[in-house]
Amino acid sequence: MGSLTSPKLPVIDFSEENLKPGTEYWSSIRSEAVRALEEYGCFIATYDNKVPLDLHNAIFRASKELFDLPTETKMTNICKTPSHGYVGQEPLVPLYEGLGIENATTFEGAQKFTNQMWPSGNDFFCETALLFSRLLAELDQMVMRMVSESYGIENDYENLLGATSYLLRFIKYQGPQMNEKKLGLIPHTDKSFMSILHQRQVKGLEIKMKEDEWILIDPSPSSFIVMAGDVCMAWTNGRIEPPFHRVIMQGNEERYSLGFFTFIRDLIVQTPKELVDDKHPLQYKPFDHYKFIDFYYTDEGKRSKCSIKAYCGV
Ligand SMILES: O=C(O)CCC(=O)C(=O)O
Numbered sequence: 001m002g003s004l005t006s007p008k009l010p011v012i013d014f015s016e017e018n019l020k021p022g023t024e025y026w027s028s029i030r031s032e033a034v035r036a037l038e039e040y041g042c043f044i045a046t047y048d049n050k051v052p053l054d055l056h057n058a059i060f061r062a063s064k065e066l067f068d069l070p071t072e073t074k075m076t077n078i079c080k081t082p083s084h085g086y087v088g089q090e091p092l093v094p095l096y097e098g099l100g101i102e103n104a105t106t107f108e109g110a111q112k113f114t115n116q117m118w119p120s121g122n123d124f125f126c127e128t129a130l131l132f133s134r135l136l137a138e139l140d141q142m143v144m145r146m147v148s149e150s151y152g153i154e155n156d157y158e159n160l161l162g163a164t165s166y167l168l169r170f171i172k173y174q175g176p177q178m179n180e181k182k183l184g185l186i187p188h189t190d191k192s193f194m195s196i197l198h199q200r201q202v203k204g205l206e207i208k209m210k211e212d213e214w215i216l217i218d219p220s221p222s223s224f225i226v227m228a229g230d231v232c233m234a235w236t237n238g239r240i241e242p243p244f245h246r247v248i249m250q251g252n253e254e255r256y257s258l259g260f261f262t263f264i265r266d267l268i269v270q271t272p273k274e275l276v277d278d279k280h281p282l283q284y285k286p287f288d289h290y291k292f293i294d295f296y297y298t299d300e301g302k303r304s305k306c307s308i309k310a311y312c313g314v
């Protein structure tokens with residue numbers, strides 16, 4: 001297993017109170033973050049001053065309360081977009097179970113989901129999910145502001161930001177109950193614009209490096225994995241590529257994780273003209289993010305090696 005220990009992903013500190021646009025400190029973190037995204041498609045952000053240990057514990061307590069509900073209740077989490085609502089007992093990934101809160105940074109979004117799961121209410125769940133989502137949205141926006149500044153496409157990003165919707169997914173994997181390793185989630189790149197992953201105690205998440213090496217990401221309450229999705233690759237004209245990642249389960253212990261995803265709604269995603277020139281010809285035609293997700297879940301989309309290229313590659 002030695003090959004799983006190195007290389008390591010960059011760890012970048014987003015927890016400082018004085019991380020403010022326009023400061024020298026901001027510029028130095030910006031170079032680290034953009035370099036990491038260009039090299040690995042992801043990095044580990046420490047963010048424990050915004051999400052302290054109590055909130056880490058609370059969000060996973062909320063997650064356990066959610067998964068402890070009867071399956072029939074969880075199955076009422078239905079979304080128009082494939083895989084944004086309840087997913088469970090899938091033959092391809094039998095250990096995986098997940099639920100999603102759409103518009104998770106709005107009170108309406110958090111409350112609608114909470115009332116569906118707990119008709120008599122669950123203020124603890126609703127407040128925790130909302131607070132957690134809003135803090136992760138801040139982290140996402142800092143990172144994307146850095147990317148857009150570094151490429152000189154701030155105005156373009158402002159437009160996308162206005163059209164961003166946030167999905168918070170609660171994820172649980174059963175232990176395979178044996179020592180043999182079992183796939184918890186198949187290798188994939190995210191169909192999101194950006195993703196932030198968070199895990200608790202039990203290992204399992206692995207990210208593929210350019211050298212085809214899988215590295216295991218240690219869980220830590222202060223660590224958040226910031227990861228580009230397919231749509232970020234199209235937007236940046238291929239400068240930032242989404243990394244393949246997977247979950248491998250072993251033993252009896254169940255694993256809880258969280259995924260916070262951004263999607264662009266009701267706005268055509270288009271590569272900014274600043275990122276297109278003779279050396280960097282346009283790689284992706286303008287497209288609708290949610291139509292791309294629908295395409296991904298068709299037979300053709302599932303079969304293609306790179307679904308975003310198959311969908312809107314030039
Ligand atoms: O459970 C994890 O750590 C990864 C989840 C993931 O990759 C996803 O939901 O897209």
Ligand SMILES: [Fe+2]
Pocket residue numbers: 188189190245
């Ligand atoms: Fe993923």
